[in-house]
Amino acid sequence: MPSTKKTLHFISSALVTAIAVGLLGYGMSAQWAVIKMDCARGGSDLYNGSADITLGLFNGILTRTSCPVFGNVDSFEVITVLMKTTDTVPAVLQGLVVCLLALCLLFSVGSILISLYNSVSNPYETYMGPSGVYAFSSLSACGGLVAVIIFALNMILTTMAETLVENFSQSIPLDLRNKRTVADVGLYLLIPYIVLSLGAIGCIYAYQSAAYTHKREQQRPTEDAPKDIMMF
Template identity: 60%
Template sequence: MPSTKKILHFLSSALVTSISVGVLGFGMSTQWAKTTLECTRDGGGIINGTAIITLKLFDGNLNRSFCPSFGSIDDFQVFPTLRGTGGTPVALHILVLCLLALCLLFSAGSILITLYNSVSNPYETYMGPIGVYTCSSLSACLSVVVLIVFVVNVNVTNMAEDLVKNFSEAIPVELKNQSSEMLLGYYLIIPYTVLSLAAIALIYTYDHAAYAHRREQQRPTEDAPKEIMMY
């Protein structure tokens, strides 16, 4: 049976990781980005209207004002719509979804390992602290990659323009002065990353203290006179 200290540290790590999963799950269900574009028609220099795209991971909203028609609000599914336009944006969006799924998978693995360690004393293998370090560090690293890939997809690629032109009713429009802001869902990835690192810190604190305790127990034998040890 594990010591009380070990139980507390591993259960605390499991709780922190569970909270991080809840934060990530909520973040995946809410808005991630808002992009505004200005519209002109027929290649003219006069700005006729605006298009505002609000994105979640799986669905979005396009609010057009004179871009090109009088006004329209359209709801759409992100993946099918991007798949229709093709190119880099859909590939990056798929990558974001895959990375988030891996984050949830590794977090689940971390929770299972910490719960297992709280009721047993496994060897120092992938089912011990090493497993927690691996799963939680991968979750943290992949979540950082998600932050980078998503913001690149929104700000660097032509995803926003493709989405607007997909709903432009076959009327040619010129889009310019794009501006984007990240919303709550995107920023919730940051506390998820921090909590994943906190789960590692809790296990490391226990592991380091346990290692120091083992070294302290071995020291009297190491420091004993050679004659006594031979005897």
């Protein structure tokens, strides 16, 4: 059986990762960004309309005012709508974000299982030991960070928002400008997810560091003994 100290450290790691999974699961179902744009009919200099997009990973809501007609609210599936357009880059990037986060969930579950296994047994230093927690938690943190970067680039550098608005314009040409993007709760929840994934690594590292220090202290009396006594 493992020591009480080891059990506590590995259970703490599993608990921290479980909280991270809960945050990520909620974040994936929440809204990720709000995008606002000024709108005018094609060829007109009068930007008296607006288009607001509340965007999640899977679904979104588009609210239009005089863009091109007054008072339209449309719900849509993000990737489905984007795949119908000629520019598939936003759809591919959105799908990549979803896939990365799904992998993050899988890696986090793997970290939890390995931590729980180590809390009740003494496995060898293999992928089922601390190195497994390091690997899975590191992949979770890195995957979450890459997902944040890709999502932000998709919002800022591509014409994803404009494409979504034009898809519901009933084939009426539009001019869109002054795009403003504000991050929402789903995107923000990835930050504590990344921090908690790294925290799980910290729990295991603290145990290994304490175990190594204890081992060195046990060896020190022999190392510090006088040479003549050691020879005797």
